[in-house]
Amino acid sequence: MGISGACRDLTILSVTPAGPVGGQHGCYYLEFDNPGLAAAVAGQFVMVRPACFGSDPVWPRPFSICRLTAERLTLFVQACGRGTDILCRLVPGDAVTVWGPLGQGFGLEPEVPTVMLAGGVGIAPFVEYAATHPAPHNLALLFGHRQPLTCYPFAELAQVAARAEAFEEKTPDDLPRFIELLEKTVAEYAGGLIVACGPRPFLVTVARLARRYGARAQVSLENRMACGVGGCLGCVEKNVLGQYVQTCTEGPVFWVEELSLSEDA
Numbered sequence: 289m290g291i292s293g294a295c296r297d298l299t300i301l302s303v304t305p306a307g308p309v310g311g312q313h314g315c316y317y318l319e320f321d322n323p324g325l326a327a328a329v330a331g332q333f334v335m336v337r338p339a340c341f342g343s344d345p346v347w348p349r350p351f352s353i354c355r356l357t358a359e360r361l362t363l364f365v366q367a368c369g370r371g372t373d374i375l376c377r378l379v380p381g382d383a384v385t386v387w388g389p390l391g392q393g394f395g396l397e398p399e400v401p402t403v404m405l406a407g408g409v410g411i412a413p414f415v416e417y418a419a420t421h422p423a424p425h426n427l428a429l430l431f432g433h434r435q436p437l438t439c440y441p442f443a444e445l446a447q448v449a450a451r452a453e454a455f456e457e458k459t460p461d462d463l464p465r466f467i468e469l470l471e472k473t474v475a476e477y478a479g480g481l482i483v484a485c486g487p488r489p490f491l492v493t494v495a496r497l498a499r500r501y502g503a504r505a506q507v508s509l510e511n512r513m514a515c516g517v518g519g520c521l522g523c524v525e526k527n528v529l530g531q532y533v534q535t536c537t538e539g540p541v542f543w544v545e546e547l548s549l550s551e552d553a
């Protein structure tokens with residue numbers, strides 16, 4: 289599979305904390321002016337490397353395209369480590385190299401009832417998905433989260449999708465109730481289309497439920513990536529045949545039946 293997308297030196301337009309939390313593990317919207325990137329399919333991603341990374345960290349970091357128009361690229365980033373902490377402390381005017389859109393995005397079937405299943409920052413690609421969906425009356429969202437709801441672009445999505453439900457996991461004891469809700473939703477959309485993005489355990493559960501109900505479901509993996517363009521094998525995932533596939537070029541979005549998708553992979 290060939291390398292797609294363009295490489296651009298962009299400048300930061302704004303870095304805005306999402307909701308009241310900010311700080312450590314807070315989420316931020318990063319905006320870039322006139323990105324000059326080709327139109328994206330929701331679920332595609334960009335690799336991002338601020339000039340100030342220097343030689344540490346060496347590698348760029350991957351982020352879903354939260355929103356891309358001719359005028360603006362928006363990323364929704366959780367500060368959770370070295371690279372993201374640096375990114376979320378950038379200021380307007382800082383230089384960042386961005387390349388993309390990369391990878392394979394979500395399927396979009398306007399006439400088919402579709403549910404977006406999102407966990408935490410996995411909500412990011414669904415902003416673009418909902419914004420570009422031609423029939424939002426066929427679109428629903430179920431969102432599981434730990435931080436306050438205002439830390440995520442939930443309200444924005446709830447305005448577009450016909451149905452939107454959020455479930456806050458305050459303690460680990462809430463998890464079984466969330467999984468029950470996921471199961472009910474997967475069963476309801478078994479004849480439609482399910483698109484999911486979130487942490488790996490969440491996606492493993494979605495895949496298990498989709499298999500149980502014979503549902504058509506796609507999951508977007510957040511495997512660690514180094515090059516983002518098929519050159520390093522850093523991002524591989526096992527498929528059902530036991531072969532390794534590159535998530536950066538063949539994914540990050542896969543049909544669940546393509547993958548073995550186990551917790552320990």
Ligand SMILES: Cc1cc2nc3c(=O)[nH]c(=O)nc-3n(C[C@H](O)[C@H](O)[C@H](O)COP(=O)(O)OP(=O)(O)OC[C@H]3O[C@@H](n4cnc5c(N)ncnc54)[C@H](O)[C@@H]3O)c2cc1C
Pocket residue numbers: 333345349350351352353364365366367368369370371372373409412413509510511512513540
């Ligand atoms: C296709 C794709 C799309 C993504 N979209 C988004 C997005 O829209 N918003 C967002 O906030 N994040 C997204 N991520 C995850 C993001 O790339 C990582 O959080 C980031 O690379 C971590 O870099 P760091 O230097 O801050 O972390 P490090 O300092 O390198 O690591 C800190 C901690 O984060 C963990 N970590 C590192 N990389 C990942 C990863 N890929 N997934 C989960 N945990 C990781 C490490 O295990 C470690 O515990 C996406 C990842 C992929 C592959």
Ligand code: FES
Pocket residue numbers: 512513514515516517518519520521522523524534535536537
């Ligand atoms: S990140 Fe390098 S091959 Fe996928």
